[in-house]
Amino acid sequence: MASKLTTSNRAGWGFALPGFGLIAVFIVLPFFFAFYFSLTNQRLISPNPTEYVGLDNYRSLLGLAVITLEPERDDAGQILRDADGAIEYPRVRTITRSDDFPQYRGMREWFRWHSGDTARVVIASDVVFMKALVNTFLFVLVVAPVQAGLALCLALLINQRLRGINIYRTIYFMPVVVSIVVVSLLWRFIYDGNDGLLNNLLSALSFGAFEGRDWLGDPSTALGSIMAMSIWQAVGFHMVIWLSGLQTISPTLYEAADIEGANRWQTFRYVTWPGLRNTAVLILIVITMQCFALFAQIDVMTNGGPLDSTQTLVFQAVERGYGRQDISGGSAISVILFLIVLSISLVQRWLTRGR
Amino acid sequence: MATVRLRNLRKSFGAVEVIKGVDIDIEDGEFVVFVGPSGCGKSTLLRMIAGLEDITSGTLEIDGVTVNDLAPKDRGIAMVFQTYAIFPHMTVRENVAFGLTIAGAPRAEKERKVAEAARILQMEHLLDRHPSQLSGGQRQRVAIGRAIVRDPKVFLFDEPLSNLDAALRMDMRMEIGKLHQNLGASMIYVTHDQVEAMTLADKIVVLKDGEVMQTGTPMELYHNPANLFVAGFLGAPSMNFIKVEVGSVGPGQATVRTPALDPIDVPTGGRSFKGGDKAILAVRPQYLTPTAPDAGMLHGTVALTERLGAETVIDVTLRDGGSIIAAIAEDRVLKPGTEIGLSFDAAKAHLFADEALHTEPH
Numbered sequence: 038m039a040s041k042l043t044t045s046n047r048a049g050w051g052f053a054l055p056g057f058g059l060i061a062v063f064i065v066l067p068f069f070f071a072f073y074f075s076l077t078n079q080r081l082i083s084p085n086p087t088e089y090v091g092l093d094n095y096r097s098l099l100g101l102a103v104i105t106l107e108p109e110r111d112d113a114g115q116i117l118r119d120a121d122g123a124i125e126y127p128r129v130r131t132i133t134r135s136d137d138f139p140q141y142r143g144m145r146e147w148f149r150w151h152s153g154d155t156a157r158v159v160i161a162s163d164v165v166f167m168k169a170l171v172n173t174f175l176f177v178l179v180v181a182p183v184q185a186g187l188a189l190c191l192a193l194l195i196n197q198r199l200r201g202i203n204i205y206r207t208i209y210f211m212p213v214v215v216s217i218v219v220v221s222l223l224w225r226f227i228y229d230g231n232d233g234l235l236n237n238l239l240s241a242l243s244f245g246a247f248e249g250r251d252w253l254g255d256p257s258t259a260l261g262s263i264m265a266m267s268i269w270q271a272v273g274f275h276m277v278i279w280l281s282g283l284q285t286i287s288p289t290l291y292e293a294a295d296i297e298g299a300n301r302w303q304t305f306r307y308v309t310w311p312g313l314r315n316t317a318v319l320i321l322i323v324i325t326m327q328c329f330a331l332f333a334q335i336d337v338m339t340n341g342g343p344l345d346s347t348q349t350l351v352f353q354a355v356e357r358g359y360g361r362q363d364i365s366g367g368s369a370i371s372v373i374l375f376l377i378v379l380s381i382s383l384v385q386r387w388l389t390r391g392r
Numbered sequence: 393m394a395t396v397r398l399r400n401l402r403k404s405f406g407a408v409e410v411i412k413g414v415d416i417d418i419e420d421g422e423f424v425v426f427v428g429p430s431g432c433g434k435s436t437l438l439r440m441i442a443g444l445e446d447i448t449s450g451t452l453e454i455d456g457v458t459v460n461d462l463a464p465k466d467r468g469i470a471m472v473f474q475t476y477a478i479f480p481h482m483t484v485r486e487n488v489a490f491g492l493t494i495a496g497a498p499r500a501e502k503e504r505k506v507a508e509a510a511r512i513l514q515m516e517h518l519l520d521r522h523p524s525q526l527s528g529g530q531r532q533r534v535a536i537g538r539a540i541v542r543d544p545k546v547f548l549f550d551e552p553l554s555n556l557d558a559a560l561r562m563d564m565r566m567e568i569g570k571l572h573q574n575l576g577a578s579m580i581y582v583t584h585d586q587v588e589a590m591t592l593a594d595k596i597v598v599l600k601d602g603e604v605m606q607t608g609t610p611m612e613l614y615h616n617p618a619n620l621f622v623a624g625f626l627g628a629p630s631m632n633f634i635k636v637e638v639g640s641v642g643p644g645q646a647t648v649r650t651p652a653l654d655p656i657d658v659p660t661g662g663r664s665f666k667g668g669d670k671a672i673l674a675v676r677p678q679y680l681t682p683t684a685p686d687a688g689m690l691h692g693t694v695a696l697t698e699r700l701g702a703e704t705v706i707d708v709t710l711r712d713g714g715s716i717i718a719a720i721a722e723d724r725v726l727k728p729g730t731e732i733g734l735s736f737d738a739a740k741a742h743l744f745a746d747e748a749l750h751t752e753p754h
Contacts, residue, residue: 292444293477297491297542298465307490311481 074368081362094369100162169348177328184268192279210273221337224266228252256346282316318389394455394545401450412602426582427589428599470539474551476531485519488537509537529560549581638669652710654689658741670746680718680734688733
């Protein structure tokens with residue numbers, strides 16, 4: 038084996054070298070650089086020498102605490118209420134800026150909930166990062182199952198011997214070949230709040246009852262809109278992978294099931310789905326990874342806005358590393374993302390392990 | 393258990409007709425083998441009976457009911473495929489019970505029937521294994537088990553032994569034969585292997601190009617082939633065909649000759665010939681007996697000898713340049729180049745009209 042790889046194959050290695058070189062320079066090396074930079078205070082351009090800072094970058098990203106706020110009371114011990122009747126609480130900054138609580142210094146409120154009269158406030162050293170983290174997970178949790186499921190449905194539909202079926206295959210696959218940047222730009226027009234295609238369509242379908250909204254400008258719809266577009270864009274790719282899985286299932290198995298009297302659902306349940314097991318594992322892992330890497334759509338369509346409602350981890354990493362020249366902060370986010378994806382993939386592999 | 397009747401059954405794929413009007417009667421409990429070369433339509437015919445292919449025209453009756461338009465599951469058939477078609481993710485038990493699971497049968501019934509099938513096929517010890525842990529023969533046994541559990545009126549076998557190696561094939565062949573004896577069910581078996589056909593069948597249907605060439609018991613077909621195709625298809629080594637010229641014709645027999653063949657009277661088998669016709673004389677290699685060079689009816693030199701121990705197959709080049717195979721039922725040393733004569737019992741020879749010879753490999 039060794040001799041085959043080294044001695045007898047010099048030309049082969051020669052041909053492979055440019056590819057290996059590029060991969061090494063642009064993928065392998067940066068990967069390790071990210072680990073290194075995340076432990077320093079490296080900036081993109083800086084006159085100061087780089088210093089080792091240990092896990093400071095991670096602390097400033099992941100710092101989380103819960104503080105309890107008692108309601109403000111008047112001298113008689115009565116709870117103070119504002120004009121709307123809502124209970125008044127001391128401001129969070131009285132704690133985060135207080136010298137009495139050095140551990141909370143610099144942290145800001147992320148969200149709060151009430152138990153009885155007391156309010157519990159979750160404060161984070163980096164609220165934007167936390168929002169990005171949550172958005173990313175939300176994106177994965179919605180897009181991965183919906184996209185995989187939809188792709189499977191499409192694959193089942195186009196896995197038939199019908200005249201002109203290739204036209205449908207082409208149509209479904211087309212968005213995959215178009216650059217995501219172009220797709221994002223087009224969908225910005227579709228989602229446009231003033232005269233967008235979607236608003237026009239909904240308004241026409243509801244005979245004018247739908248008043249239209251700024252899909253990407255509204256924090257409650259922005260992330261959902263991007264999810265919908267992302268699902269549409271990549272569903273064709275996964276459809277093709279499902280299709281290849283479907284076509285590896287022996288037609289005789291379907292005939293056997295037919296003779297045994299299986300109906301359509303039973304055929305899917307006992308023949309198709311078990312036969313797609315390996316494909317399902319692949320698709321799940323691939324979609325999960327792609328979802329975690331959500332960036333281009335955000336960059337083109339919303340820039341993380343409005344009100345950080347579409348911040349994502351990769352967008353934050355790029356934003357920090359190049360936007361704010363904070364290479365070390367961006368690297369730390371990348372490393373965190375890597376660890377998240379790695380552990381999820383390992384969990385998925387363990388859950389879907391073969392018997 | 394049931395009868396199966398095929399009446400003028402036809403099948404076309406587009407403009408191409410692959411089954412050209414087939415009539416076959418299969419009696420209750422009969423083991424019928426469809427045999428023929430690749431592409432003769434035997435598998436298509438079986439799939440039409442199973443309901444996996446539409447019937448273009450004609451009628452198919454199972455147990456007296458026309459089933460042309462019934463779904464496979466409603467025809468009362470079970471099928472065993474060449475590639476086994478057992479579900480890889482299920483245990484043997486689940487595979488065998490699949491039809492019952494689909495039908496929602498109660499657990500007790502499932503267990504009883506699976507145990508019964510496992511007992512018949514002697515595979516109780518395999519029930520909890522997955523197909524990947526089984527050999528080819530065991531897999532085919534699972535497939536047969538799944539068929540038994542269905543308790544079908546007719547068993548259909550589509551070349552069930554073709555994916556097995558030679559030794560295993562013989563074992564399984566015998567097992568299928570025993571299975572038929574035990575169950576007494578009607579079985580239709582498709583194969584391209586004439587040995588399987590000869591050994592298993594109560595009745596053989598020889599097919600070629602979507603048409604029935606001959607139907608009958610194995611021995612009928614072997615001893616009285618209706619045409620050149622059947623004559624050449626059954627028996628190994630295959631029958632010798634000698635181009636001859638018909639001399640005088642008598643009642644039920646004709647005198648034929650060639651430069652290498654002394655004039656001989658052979659039975660015409662009901663076919664009519666007249667003097668001067670070109671014809672084909674067919675003689676099984678087993679019926680040829682070597683004699684001294686000047687004795688016998690055929691004369692030539694040995695071109696090749698194959699010694700198989702119990703049998704010796706010799707290839708003889710005749711004086712007129714033709715070639716003939718003789719199978720001698722003993723071990724004989726015959727050096728290539730030896731002058732040799734061959735004699736045969738004229739009553740065991742067949743005379744066919746000289747049409748284009750059908751010599752597809754089989």
